[in-house]
Amino acid sequence: MVKNNEKTENEELRATRVLNSVNVKFNDPLPNVHTARAIIASCGWIETKDGIVLIDTLNRRHTAKQVKERIKDKIKYIIYTHGHMDHVGGASVFLDDNPEIIANKYLPDRFDKYKMLAQHRAHINAVQFNVPETLDSIKYVYPTKTFIGDLTIKLRDKTFELHTTRAETDDAVWVYVPEINAAFIGDLIIGRRFPNIGNPWKPTRFALDWVKTLEEIRAKKPKYVFCNGAGVMVKEKEAIEVLDANIEVIHSLHDQVVDYINQGMHITEMIHAVKIPKHLENSPYLSQVYTRVEFFVYNVYRWYHGYFDDNPAHLIPRPEKEVLNEFFNLIGDPKKIMIRAKELFSQHQTQLALQVLDVLIQIEPKNIDARKLRIELLRDLGTQDNCLMSKNAWVYYINKDKGFFNSK
Template identity: 30%
Template sequence: MNPVELSSRIIDTGNPEPPHNRVLDELFEVEDGVAVVESFSHCWALKTQEGLVCVDASGSGSGENVVEALRGWSKDPINFIVYTHGHLDHVGGSGAFIEDADRRSQKKPVVIAHEAVLDRFNRYRLTGDWNTFINKRQFGGITPRAEVGTTRIGIGGIGPKFLPESVADPEITYEDSYLLEVGGKTLELNHGRGETDDHTWVWDEEKKTVFAGDFVIWTFPNAGNPQKVQRYALEWAKVLREMITRGAEQVYPAHGLPIVGRERVEVVLGDMAEALEYLTDATLELMNNGARLDTIIHEVCVPDHLSDKPWLAPLYDEPEFVVRNIYRLYGGWWDGDPSRLKPAPDSLLAKEIISLMGSIEKLIERAEELAEKGELRLACHLVELAVQSEPEHEGAQRTRASIYWQRRSAERSLMSKGIFAAAARESEATYGEVTPRTKMRDAVRKSME
């Protein structure tokens, strides 16, 4: 189905028609001279009198398919690639674009990005194994030590390095804004912080069009990812407000469906901004009253009138994680509990609690009782204590696996599902029964349905 027609119907009716984040590796021309290859992430292409400008290059696992789809639409040289930010699902496919230029004896594309993208790439090189580990865990996998540095990341790198050597570094970088003039078209690149600190959104004044990158993703804003560096909820909202103020009539995101029509733009971007502003205001109010993080994460939630919007569904990130990130940004890493400022090792605390209960079996039994009642947060605490006390206790590990599979089934967001599934598989691995892991791209598709 045409993505514009689908998007317009969803926004006009307020009824979801999943999947809203389609990973098809197929090209749709959404207007004359503007096309999208829906992938993970999307690649947007604009025709100019001198050739193509592409916004994002998709991931290394999809780059070749994206280029093939583009070449079915236009054989013109690809003069520029704009990275909206440095996440691998946006830059990983750049090598395929360069190879395509070489095959056609065309000049390779010039890559433009915010200056902080280079800092991100350097950080990825410093923490390659760590990023491999956390990205596998995010999508429900575990990384045995023998696999570190050698495993394909479905949305990122292929090969021995998390940041593939084929990824093109930006040749042109900017600090606040950059004016790209090419082939009779003028595009304004603007920096903003939201999901990342290196984010670019592209403004076409003539057509009142925003190429939004990950500022719009058709799920709840990814401002809380529990395994990633700091994210910026309030600044994200300010960028969305600026897009509205500019008079945007089309918003073309890197994930999800195009938004066409000024009223639809105002509805979707306005709802996203309001949700982020509310979470920030409510969190800061409690912080200013001296509340601990524990109180804040259990009291602050999205207002009811926003919670059922199809474009705010917590299918990838979720509001509770965003609240944690807001607290971290303004309040630091300590959660306010003095016992956790300089805590004892978890294993020693676990042994003390088990000694009070009389046996590890009693702790396991209580965890199972809580899980049967649906009190999964408490059940997870207790079963973690059991495993921390005796990591080789098969009964504890089996109960842990069972509870975390149950916890995974009860969650909506991919991040929660992935981490809980990884925990279950971690326990299964101790007694030799590992549940097969869904391929990451398939997991992404399923999570967005």
């Protein structure tokens, strides 16, 4: 949880300084279409004879201001592709021309939720992104117009066809501009990466609606697809290949989870049993650098399945610590746990070693040898891991264990 100690304040200042020194990279991928990227956030704007349509707004005022300096005409519309902070956080910079701000009907609920869970979000963002645990300082700019379904904005020389969907979030909008045959799809595809379906810290995402939406986008046969706000563009043959790869992998993984749920497989077995189809394993469009298959599986499972895992011992369980304490006393000697955890580690069963060691750490959180061993285990998991979210988590908990030693 957020602490107001000196260390956190220093970390916060450092983080703010880093974020405020970020320079935006600009691109002009098509005539009258411009994009901007700033670390994890991106946005795009389209010039029309009736003014600018801005799609997403970057994540912070500092970077958004750099975009604003580039935009010469009046901003007529801002369209939020969804309410994630890296798409809406810079909006307050673009309000001079009093633009209409259009979003999915459910987007304001997201802003309300973010405010309600500010402290929890500070914590999970620290783990997920490996950043200091600080409260959001973002000014939420609520939309001036929301809708569900389809909405068409006809400007003099361009048409903007807006469609709502549930995909990464329940408040998504994707945009098609027929005059340039371009689709602006927010995070429905995150560049050439495995789709971001599944995040250990976040509510469930909508795999089936997501893939249906990608099929609708593909049906337009778009020549240009702008992803991630707009900062990544794929075009022509590659645009269709990226869409096809995402569509196929989502259908396949989703259907495997559904089959296994129907078969009654336990979720902890399911995350290891579900596999990407062989011919897509090395697809250049599906690298698991941000998220991973296991998170996808948990996500689809959570959407369709209650918490209960068909084991009566788990229907209304006692607190985990109380149960582990019983096992701990039965084992009778903390050294036995250490020996077995080390043995498993030496056999390259690091995850299993971590879970065995957890019996000891939960009961004796100040056990120095156990905490030292946990650092080694987490380091090993981190070095084997290419997925940003899980890698960040290993690092976060290594630092937490290191903090334990520093405080002694």
